[in-house]
Structures are given as structure tokens and as C-alpha cells.
Amino acid sequence: MMQNKTKIADLLSNNIKVCVKKNNGILERFSHEKLLKSLVLVETPLSESDKIISSIISSVYDGISTKEIKKIVHEELSGIDEETANKYLATTTLKVRTSRDKIESFDLSKIANTLIEETGASQETAFEIASQVWKELKKLNVQYLTAPMIREIVNTKLVEYGLEDLRSRYTRLGIPVYNITSLIENGSRDNANMIHNPESVHKYVADEALKQYALLHMLPSDLADAHMSGDIHIHDLEFFAGRPLNCMQHDIRTFIKYGLKVDGTGDHTSVAGPPNHIETLMNHTGEIMLAAQQNMSGGQGMSLWNVFVAPFAKGLPYDEVKQAVQMLVYNLNMAYAARGSQVPFTSMGLEFSVPKFLQDETAYGPKGQVVGTYGDFEEETRMLQRAFTETLLEGDADGKPHLFPNTIYTLRKESLTSEYEDDLLRVHELSAKYGSSYFANMLPKYRGNMANYMGCRTCLQDNWTGDWDTDCLRTGNLAYITLNFPRIAYQSKDESEVFDYIDSYIDLSVKALNIRREQGLNCLNNYNLLPFLNQDVEDDIYYRIDNSTMSFGFVGLNEMLLSLFGTGIDDPNSNKFGVKVLEHVNKRAQELKKETGLRWTVLQTPAESTAYRFATLDKEKFGDKAILQGESDANYYTNSSHVPVNSNTSLIDKIKIEEQYHSLTGGGHIFHAFMGESYSDPNSLMSLTNKIAKKSDIGFWAYSSALSFCIKCKTLMKGLNDQCPTCGEHDDVEWYDRITGYVQQVGRAKSASGGWNAGKRQELIDRKRFQQ
Structure with a gap:
């Protein structure tokens, strides 16, 4: 020995x-x-x-x-x-690609257990069938088995044994009968923006088949393996084949000038000419968002909205303008017709005044006619912003917040003056009450004239060609892929290996993003699958795919640093390496721009499910070596380059840490200020906004408040409350908070039900709230 x-x-x-x-x-x-x-x-x-x-x-x-x-x-x-x-x-x-997006070692007992659970087979029968299946599998010369392959062999053995009744319960309809039954009875928690109803069940069943199609047919095995093992996360696999384009920033001027064909051709729906009245334009705005949702996998945004709509408010009394805006807001929140019975995921960018770069631009008004320049409509621009803010501030008929659109207020140097103080205060009253408003900061040096956000955080800036129009409108984020930063740290023996692994993961991501872009081109140009985006506009198609971004996201920078140095992102020395890591990813993106002529960016992933998935996979793979947030079966990684939600870091220090990453994540970022349970003071929030805008490089942020709402007596409360203080209700108290970007219902006080997975729900509980 x-x-x-x-x-x-x-x-x-x-x-x-x-x-x-x-x-x-x-x-x-x-x-x-x-x-x-x-x-x-x-x-x-x-x-x-x-x-x-x-x-x-x-x-x-x-x-x-x-x-x-x-x-x-x-x-x-x-x-x-x-x-x-x-x-x-x-x-x-023998490795198995499972239906849970994982690669697992073959385990005979899992076949037996699923037979017992899904068909009611006896233990003796189940293990006899599993043993026969194992004998068949040993004969196969394959590198990977798949769950569908094994299931078909099991069904063959069930037929051979005369167990047709068991086979009918075990057969696969895109996904197993058992899983469809579970979806019908219990729903899913993958997406907090979806409720449990027939449309969402239909969506999840179709999604599973399309995910399998992408992994087995569209992606080479090395990319499928990298995703399923958790090295990288390829987002929206269910949309990879048919809706490969992610987020979009619309140009409402297109529809003001040319009218609206919601199917892109007018062959299957009524065609509307250029709008003549503000009410018509409000209706068209909602229809545009809804129509685009049929062609896109992500959110829809409209920047400069109140500027472009301003000519339609000329000469109208404020009450009439506000009524039209109310119609739009309610329509956006009540059009339960998007993917799987969701309301359209929408964002609206509002200006406090007409930006200087737009003041001499040609303005289009009723019937698509030229009506001067946008600088002529300063008063109407401000009126529309006020009407929008007041409508959101009033909430719905029950007093709950309007959850959409995500409303983004653009801060420019001129808007942070005393002239706009009343408008700013009103917006901060909205932040204090619901925590739903966002702020886009145009003051940092890395900004140009435009930066628009399309939902959770994906962003376009006028740094591609230098033209605010072509860089930021009628295009969007084509797709993004997330790198598992903590795993890189677990596998690296020194700092140099960290960058080797990052490069390897980026190389995989580039291959996947290029495949997705090629599919996007095919869907637009060859398959006639995206007619709304492909409609003709001024000798071009509406969606400018050549200007769209392909992005590298990431999760768990904090845990990466903890693994490498024993201290996280809130330690200055560790944080220096974190910045170095993001600089490296940006350098790769810049090199790819030069090599390919395409628009590569870096973003903070809105990891609603990815942070939970990566943490769960790494816990299985690395055991105690994995550094996890949360508890037991509710683990998660810290989102992107954020400070952990349970950190004792002060708000000011949190700003100083996270601002360093906003200029390095031009494809999208967000800063979260999770506010305490006491009522936030609008004046104090406005003072904080001035400091963040003028003294930091934070590009995008929101003041997030946890809310509770009693369904029984319609009482809205600050904080996550187990009981209504007005009527004493326990069971029907809903909780609301910000997911990764948007505010949404996250469950009920006395129930684990709701839209969030276990890791995300644990993160909600862990969040440290800042007191004013």
C-alpha cells in the first residue's frame, strides 16, 4: 500500500x-x-x-x-x-438531463419512486420495472440520457408487462401527466407577475416543451450542459425558438404619424389611422404595448412619453388630460391578455420638462401632422407628468397601488431646481406612499443625453452611434446570459484562474447569444413569426435588431469575494477586486464590439429565480464550500453587485459601494433603498434624491417599501403585517414588495402561497430596512 x-x-x-x-x-x-x-x-x-x-x-x-x-x-x-x-x-x-434543468447521475431508485408516486404502482412492481430499464440503458452507447428517453423506455417495459393502466398515467405530454396535474391544482412560483388560472397553466405546459426543444435541438451539448449544470444561466429558454427578442423601447411617434396595425399587417385586425384625439392616443399606447408582448419575451418601455404626447394636450383643460391618462393607466393594469394571462410588462419614462436636445426637434400632433417643435409644448409636457403622477398616487378603487407601468422619472440638471420643486415633491409623495416610482439619473459623467430603462433594469444609452434616436428607440435588449460568479471562486486556486474561468464562461455565453441572435433574425425575416416588429416604417422595419444589445449578466459577486478573501463586497479591499472583475467583463464586451460590430453590454441580472437556482445547484455540488444566503431549503445568492440585503451597512456606505458598478453595467443596473415600516417623509426622500443625483454615480434607483393590504376592509399598511389593525383579519392580508425591479404581490401573511420561490421569499424576510 x-x-x-x-x-x-x-x-x-x-x-x-x-x-x-x-x-x-x-x-x-x-x-x-x-x-x-x-x-x-x-x-x-x-x-x-x-x-x-x-x-x-x-x-x-x-x-x-x-x-x-x-x-x-x-x-x-x-x-x-x-x-x-x-x-x-x-x-x-451515465448522466441524465432532467426536466428540472439539471444534470444528475443515473439513479435506478428514482425511476421506481416516480412510478410509485405518479402511477400508484406497488414497490415490488416499480423496482422490477426499474431494474429492467437499467438493463436496457446499459446497452446504449450514449453520453447523456434524457428524462424523456428514460420515460419512453419505462413505458415500453410497462406495456411489455401488460401494465397499460400504469403506462397511461406515466406517459409524457410535453411534460408528465403528473406535472400537468400539479400545475392545474397548485400552479407555479417561477414568475411573481402571473396568477394561477387556465392561461398560466397553458403557458407553463407549452413553456416546458419549448425549453426541451431549445436544450435538445437548438443549443449544442456544451451550452446545454453549462446551463443545466449551473455554470451559466440561459434566460427565457421557453422563448428561445419563437420569441428570441427580450426587452424593447418603443417610439410612440411612429404610431402618431402612421397609425396602428396591432397584428403588424392589418390582415387580421382592424387598422387605425393616425390618432386625432388624446383619448385615442391613450388607447393606442396600451394596444401598442399589448401587441408587442405577443412578439417579445420581456418588457416594453416608452421613453420621453409625455414629451411626445404633449401636442395632443394643447388647449385641453387639466381635468380632461388627467381623465385620458387615467384611462391609459387602468387599461395597462386591466389588460389580462399578455403571455399566460399577465398584464403587459410595461415601463413609462417621464420627463419633468422638455430636454434641451429635443426642443428643436419636429413635433407631431393630431392626424400625424407637423405642429412645430417639442420646445413649443413645455407646459403640456409638465401637465402630463403631473396627471400621470397624481393618477398613480390615488391608487385603484380599493386603494392598492397600480403595479404597472413601472414609472421612471428622468432627473436632469435643470429639473433639480426650485422651478420644479412642486413636481418633484409630488413624485416623492408617490415614493413615500407606494415605493413604486423609479429615478433615472442623467447627471453622472458616463451619461449622454439619453438612458432609457425597459423594466427591471435593462437599459439603452446613446453611446452606440451617438444618436439618441437610433441608439435608444425602436430597439432593445436582444438577450442576456448570467454568469455564476460564486462557482468561479469555488473552482479557482488563485486570482488569475478567476479571470480564466470568467473568460471561459463568457465564451460560452457569446456562443449562446449568437445562436439566439441568428434565431431572432430568422423569426423577423424568414419565418414571418414576429409581424408586429417586422412591419414597414419609412423604408425600414420597426424593430432595429442591429442596434439591440446582447448582454453578460452575473449573480453573486458578494459570495465570490467571500469565497476568495473571506470578506464580501462591503470590505474595501475585497471590493477593489470586485471592481476589477467587472472591468474585465467590460473589456471583453468592448473587444467583442470591435470584433463583431455588434452591441455587447454588461448588466446586473434581475435574478428573480436565477439567484435561487444557482445557490441550490452549488449547495448540491460544493456542499459546505458553497457560501449561501438564507436558510436550509431557502438559499439564494446576493443579486449581481449589490450589498447583501441583510447587511448592516449604512445607506450612505451602500451607495458608495454600489455606485462604483453602475458605470460598469451600462446594459442595466438598479440601486435599492429598502425603506422602513414607518411612513416615509416625502421631503426627506426628495433631499436624499438630490444628494444621490448630484453627488453619486448611481444611475437608476427606487425607494422600495413593503406593504400589506387587507382584502376584507381595504386597509393599506406599511410593512409586512400578519394582521390587519383595522378589522383584525389574519388570513386575507396580502403582502407587496419590490421583486428585482417591479412592485408585485408576493404572497399572503398566513400562507406560503404567492408568486415567489422559496429563495426569493427568504430574501424578502432578510431585507434590512432603512429608517429616516
């Missing part, structure tokens, strides 16, 4: 620089400890393990694949004991 150990040590010293090529293409340093662990797991005697390891080490070479290593181990074990070799084959060589 001692001689074998000495031989292994000698061999290791000669192969110290050997790297193994994983299935996703990433190189990883050869580890004999990992090899030993795999042998111990299948109960290989230690003496035999040493011999096998010695044989492997003498055979490895730089760049050897994991598949080759596993083949050698299996052959060695077969010569020792066939049963042990079978165990090794099942646990390490």
Missing part, C-alpha cells in the same frame, strides 16, 4: 499541470482526489482504487476529456468486479 501511494505521488508531481476538458469545454485542473471520491462512492476497495488511480495518472495527458477518463476507469473496474463497474457506470458515466 505504501509503495502504491509513493508511486501516485511521483506520478502526480510529473502531471501537476495536466488539465481535463469537461463536457462543456471548460478546462479544469486534474484532481486525483475527485477520482478517488468517485471510486469510494461505489465501494471500490482502497487497494484496488490505488491501482486504478496509478493507471489513470500514467495515462492522462493535457486536454484529456472526462469521457476518456471515465471509460478507462470503467474498463479497469470491469476487470475487477462487474457489479462495481455497473455502479460506477450508473453514478458517473
Whole structure:
């Protein structure tokens, strides 16, 4: 035994620089400890393990694949004991791509357990069928099994055994019958913006089939593996094939000038000419957002909205203008017809006055006619902003907040003067009451004339061609992919390896984003699948795909730093490395711009589910090495480059830390100020806004408030309350808070039901609130 150990040590010293090529293409340093662990797991005697390891080490070479290593181990074990070799084959060589977006080792007992759970089969029958399936699977020369493949073999065996009644309950309809039944009875918590109804069930069933299509048909195996194992997260797989374009920023002037065809052609719907009245334009605004949702996978935004609408308010009394705005706001919140029975995910960018760069631009009014320049409509621009803010401030008929559109108030140097003090105060009354308003800061040096946001945080700036129109309107974020930063830290032996892994993950992301862009071009130009976006506008199509962004997102910078240095993002020394990491990702994006001529950006991922998914996968893969937020089964990673929500860092220090990353995440970012349960003072918030805008590089932020609403007596309360103080109700008290960007109902006080997954719900509980 001692001689074998000495031989292994000698061999290791000669192969110290050997790297193994994983299935996703990433190189990883050869580890004999990992090899030993795999042998111990299948109960290989230690003496035999040493011999096998010695044989492997003498055979490895730089760049050897994991598949080759596993083949050698299996052959060695077969010569020792066939049963042990079978165990090794099942646990390490036979991998299963599951319906949970994971890669797992084959486990015979899982087949038996699903048969028992889904069909009611006896334990004896279930394990007999599972054993027969295992015998068939051993004959297959495949690198990966899939859940559908295994399920079909199980169904074949059920038929052979005459168990047709069990087969009918176990068969697959895109997803298993059992899962569809669970969706009908219980719903899903993947998206907090969706309620449980027939349309959402229909969406989830279709989504699962389209996810499988993307992973099995559209993406090469290395990208599918990287996503399912948790190295990267490819967002919106259900939309990859048919709706590959993510967020969009509209130009309402297009529809003011040319009218509206909600199907893009007018062949299947009524066609509207250029609007003549403000009420018509309000109706068209909502219809535009709803129509685009049929073609897009993400949010719809309209920047400069009140400026472009201002000519329609000329000569109208304020009450009439406000009534028209109310109609729009209610329509946006009551059009339950978007994907899976959601209201359209919408954002509205409002200005406090006509920006200087727009004052001499041609203005279009009723019937699409030229009516001067936008500088002629300063008063109407301000009137529309006031009407919008007052409508949101009043809430709905029950006193609840209007959840859409996300309303973004653009702060420019001229708007932070005494002339606009009343308007600013009104907006901060809205922030104090509901916490629903956002602020886009145009004062930092990295800004130009325009920066518009399309929902949770995705952003366009006029830094592509330098033209505010072509850079920011009629285009959007095509797609983004998220890098698992904590995992990079767990796998890296030193700082240089961190950047090697980042580059590897970016390389994978570039491949996936290019495939998605190609699919977007096909859907626009070849498949006639996106007619609204493809409609003709002035010798061009409406959606400017060549100006759209492809972005690298990230999750868990804080946990990456904790793993590497023992301190997180709130430590100045660790934070320096965090900035260095984001500078590196930005450098790669700039290099890609030069190489490809395409628009690559970096953003803070709005990780509603990704932070939970990555943490769960890493907990399984790395055990105690994984650094997690939350508790037990409700773990999550800190979102992007944020300070952890439960940190004792002061609000001022939090601003100083996070502002460093906003100029490095030009594709989208947000700063969250989670406010306390006491009523926020509008004047104090306005003072804080002035300081953030003038003295920091924070580009986008919101004052977020947790709210409770009693359904029984219609009482709105600050904070997450278990009981209504007015009527004493316990059960029907709804909770509201900001998800990753937008405000939404997050469940009920006495129930775990609601739109949030376990990790996100735990983050809600963990949030530290700032008191004024």
C-alpha cells in the first residue's frame, strides 16, 4: 500500500499541470482526489482504487476529456468486479438531463419512486420495472440520457408487462401527466407577475416543451450542459425558438404619424389611422404595448412619453388630460391578455420638462401632422407628468397601488431646481406612499443625453452611434446570459484562474447569444413569426435588431469575494477586486464590439429565480464550500453587485459601494433603498434624491417599501403585517414588495402561497430596512 501511494505521488508531481476538458469545454485542473471520491462512492476497495488511480495518472495527458477518463476507469473496474463497474457506470458515466434543468447521475431508485408516486404502482412492481430499464440503458452507447428517453423506455417495459393502466398515467405530454396535474391544482412560483388560472397553466405546459426543444435541438451539448449544470444561466429558454427578442423601447411617434396595425399587417385586425384625439392616443399606447408582448419575451418601455404626447394636450383643460391618462393607466393594469394571462410588462419614462436636445426637434400632433417643435409644448409636457403622477398616487378603487407601468422619472440638471420643486415633491409623495416610482439619473459623467430603462433594469444609452434616436428607440435588449460568479471562486486556486474561468464562461455565453441572435433574425425575416416588429416604417422595419444589445449578466459577486478573501463586497479591499472583475467583463464586451460590430453590454441580472437556482445547484455540488444566503431549503445568492440585503451597512456606505458598478453595467443596473415600516417623509426622500443625483454615480434607483393590504376592509399598511389593525383579519392580508425591479404581490401573511420561490421569499424576510 505504501509503495502504491509513493508511486501516485511521483506520478502526480510529473502531471501537476495536466488539465481535463469537461463536457462543456471548460478546462479544469486534474484532481486525483475527485477520482478517488468517485471510486469510494461505489465501494471500490482502497487497494484496488490505488491501482486504478496509478493507471489513470500514467495515462492522462493535457486536454484529456472526462469521457476518456471515465471509460478507462470503467474498463479497469470491469476487470475487477462487474457489479462495481455497473455502479460506477450508473453514478458517473451515465448522466441524465432532467426536466428540472439539471444534470444528475443515473439513479435506478428514482425511476421506481416516480412510478410509485405518479402511477400508484406497488414497490415490488416499480423496482422490477426499474431494474429492467437499467438493463436496457446499459446497452446504449450514449453520453447523456434524457428524462424523456428514460420515460419512453419505462413505458415500453410497462406495456411489455401488460401494465397499460400504469403506462397511461406515466406517459409524457410535453411534460408528465403528473406535472400537468400539479400545475392545474397548485400552479407555479417561477414568475411573481402571473396568477394561477387556465392561461398560466397553458403557458407553463407549452413553456416546458419549448425549453426541451431549445436544450435538445437548438443549443449544442456544451451550452446545454453549462446551463443545466449551473455554470451559466440561459434566460427565457421557453422563448428561445419563437420569441428570441427580450426587452424593447418603443417610439410612440411612429404610431402618431402612421397609425396602428396591432397584428403588424392589418390582415387580421382592424387598422387605425393616425390618432386625432388624446383619448385615442391613450388607447393606442396600451394596444401598442399589448401587441408587442405577443412578439417579445420581456418588457416594453416608452421613453420621453409625455414629451411626445404633449401636442395632443394643447388647449385641453387639466381635468380632461388627467381623465385620458387615467384611462391609459387602468387599461395597462386591466389588460389580462399578455403571455399566460399577465398584464403587459410595461415601463413609462417621464420627463419633468422638455430636454434641451429635443426642443428643436419636429413635433407631431393630431392626424400625424407637423405642429412645430417639442420646445413649443413645455407646459403640456409638465401637465402630463403631473396627471400621470397624481393618477398613480390615488391608487385603484380599493386603494392598492397600480403595479404597472413601472414609472421612471428622468432627473436632469435643470429639473433639480426650485422651478420644479412642486413636481418633484409630488413624485416623492408617490415614493413615500407606494415605493413604486423609479429615478433615472442623467447627471453622472458616463451619461449622454439619453438612458432609457425597459423594466427591471435593462437599459439603452446613446453611446452606440451617438444618436439618441437610433441608439435608444425602436430597439432593445436582444438577450442576456448570467454568469455564476460564486462557482468561479469555488473552482479557482488563485486570482488569475478567476479571470480564466470568467473568460471561459463568457465564451460560452457569446456562443449562446449568437445562436439566439441568428434565431431572432430568422423569426423577423424568414419565418414571418414576429409581424408586429417586422412591419414597414419609412423604408425600414420597426424593430432595429442591429442596434439591440446582447448582454453578460452575473449573480453573486458578494459570495465570490467571500469565497476568495473571506470578506464580501462591503470590505474595501475585497471590493477593489470586485471592481476589477467587472472591468474585465467590460473589456471583453468592448473587444467583442470591435470584433463583431455588434452591441455587447454588461448588466446586473434581475435574478428573480436565477439567484435561487444557482445557490441550490452549488449547495448540491460544493456542499459546505458553497457560501449561501438564507436558510436550509431557502438559499439564494446576493443579486449581481449589490450589498447583501441583510447587511448592516449604512445607506450612505451602500451607495458608495454600489455606485462604483453602475458605470460598469451600462446594459442595466438598479440601486435599492429598502425603506422602513414607518411612513416615509416625502421631503426627506426628495433631499436624499438630490444628494444621490448630484453627488453619486448611481444611475437608476427606487425607494422600495413593503406593504400589506387587507382584502376584507381595504386597509393599506406599511410593512409586512400578519394582521390587519383595522378589522383584525389574519388570513386575507396580502403582502407587496419590490421583486428585482417591479412592485408585485408576493404572497399572503398566513400562507406560503404567492408568486415567489422559496429563495426569493427568504430574501424578502432578510431585507434590512432603512429608517429616516
